[in-house]
Amino acid sequence: MPETQYFSHDLHLSDSRTTFPAKLAYWTFGDASKPAVLLPTCYGGTLENTLPSLYSGEGAVISPERYYVVVCGLLGGSESSSPSNTAAPFDGPNFPHTTYEDNIRLQHALCRHLGVRQLHAYVGFSMGGQQAYHAAALFPDFAQRVVVLAGSARTSWHNWSFLEGPKAALVNSVDWHDGRYTRPVRRGTRAFARVYSTWALSQAWFRQRCWEQLGFADLPAYLEAWWSGMGDAHDLLCLLWTWQHGDITAYHPEDGGDLAKALARIEARVLLVPSRTDMYFPPEDSEEEVKHLRRGELRVIESVWGHLAGGGNGTEEDTHFIQEQVGRWLET
Numbered sequence: 389m390p391e392t393q394y395f396s397h398d399l400h401l402s403d404s405r406t407t408f409p410a411k412l413a414y415w416t417f418g419d420a421s422k423p424a425v426l427l428p429t430c431y432g433g434t435l436e437n438t439l440p441s442l443y444s445g446e447g448a449v450i451s452p453e454r455y456y457v458v459v460c461g462l463l464g465g466s467e468s469s470s471p472s473n474t475a476a477p478f479d480g481p482n483f484p485h486t487t488y489e490d491n492i493r494l495q496h497a498l499c500r501h502l503g504v505r506q507l508h509a510y511v512g513f514s515m516g517g518q519q520a521y522h523a524a525a526l527f528p529d530f531a532q533r534v535v536v537l538a539g540s541a542r543t544s545w546h547n548w549s550f551l552e553g554p555k556a557a558l559v560n561s562v563d564w565h566d567g568r569y570t571r572p573v574r575r576g577t578r579a580f581a582r583v584y585s586t587w588a589l590s591q592a593w594f595r596q597r598c599w600e601q602l603g604f605a606d607l608p609a610y611l612e613a614w615w616s617g618m619g620d621a622h623d624l625l626c627l628l629w630t631w632q633h634g635d636i637t638a639y640h641p642e643d644g645g646d647l648a649k650a651l652a653r654i655e656a657r658v659l660l661v662p663s664r665t666d667m668y669f670p671p672e673d674s675e676e677e678v679k680h681l682r683r684g685e686l687r688v689i690e691s692v693w694g695h696l697a698g699g700g701n702g703t704e705e706d707t708h709f710i711q712e713q714v715g716r717w718l719e720t
Contacts, residue, residue: 389436394411402490404484412468413460415457415459420503422456425718429460433462438513440700449712450718470622472620485630487630488634489638509534509535510524510533515627518543521658524656526639528654531656532656535659540634543632543633572620577620578617581618589693596692640653652681658678660674661689663689689702689710690709693706
């Protein structure tokens with residue numbers, strides 16, 4: 389495991405229009421002279437668990453022997469600047485709202501700092517996939533290729549509404565204390581995780597008792613092991629706000645929120661890889677998006693593992709399919 393590095397940068401926040409002293413946590417692998425590939429974290433993700441199946445191990449499709457791999461942490465994700473790790477006056481409930489635009493501008497500045505002028509590819513899962521779209525929309529010449537694994541160009545109202553569920557469970561917990569807690573919000577984050585859990589998978593996953601494939605005797609044992617807490621409460625809400633406000637049409641207000649026009653502006657080659665049973669980012673949304681991309685392709689993961697399949701957390705077949713598609717796209 390490489391040493392986590394930190395890039396400091398004064399960031400002009402797009403929501404508050406104020407300057408924030410941001411720190412971006414990142415890892416690098418390989419030689420900076422090679423084609424660069426950037427992988428951002430997702431909701432609840434860390435540098436360590438961000439798509440390692442793509443860049444680690446023998447025969448990796450984004451092997452550091454061929455590419456300069458940069459893994460970046462989201463603002464609010466607990467490793468980069470977040471409510472849980474930032475000193476006053478930006479600590480806890482005082483942490484500012486951060487957008488995908490803020491994250492992409494920070495990552496772009498890091499790449500310049502590392503000597504990377506253009507990315508060979510930007511590859512992301514979930515919120516990482518949304519960041520991939522934002523990178524392509526905000527800096528048209530920055531990434532030659534983009535891979536969106538289970539993500540979207542704009543957070544749908546259905547997706548927005550889903551997020552209100554775990555959020556409500558958290559902020560109404562007895563240990564939330566209106567956000568002024570002094571101890572970890574264990575009951576609140578546990579409730580958050582349980583509400584989140586069912587949406588992360590699919591109805592078919594439950595019908596097929598797929599928890600047994602993971603070695604659990606029953607569903608309660610699986611939930612207890614995998615969905616009993618998801619980190620700091622303010623960090624969760626910070627990321628959730630970013631997710632809910634994801635919309636690439638924001639960069640061209642003159643288009644009046646027309647997503648088709650925003651997608652048509654993208655110059656990068658875009659590969660969309662949704663999961664067939666994803667309830668956050670359903671393939672129907674990707675099917676609509678690809679119609680308006682000038683150089684886009686759609687490949688669907690045929691899996692019952694819902695949203696999780698897109699991040700390499702489904703079956704071996706699911707992960708192999710992702711590796712195959714990403715490897716093919718990087719060669720185009």
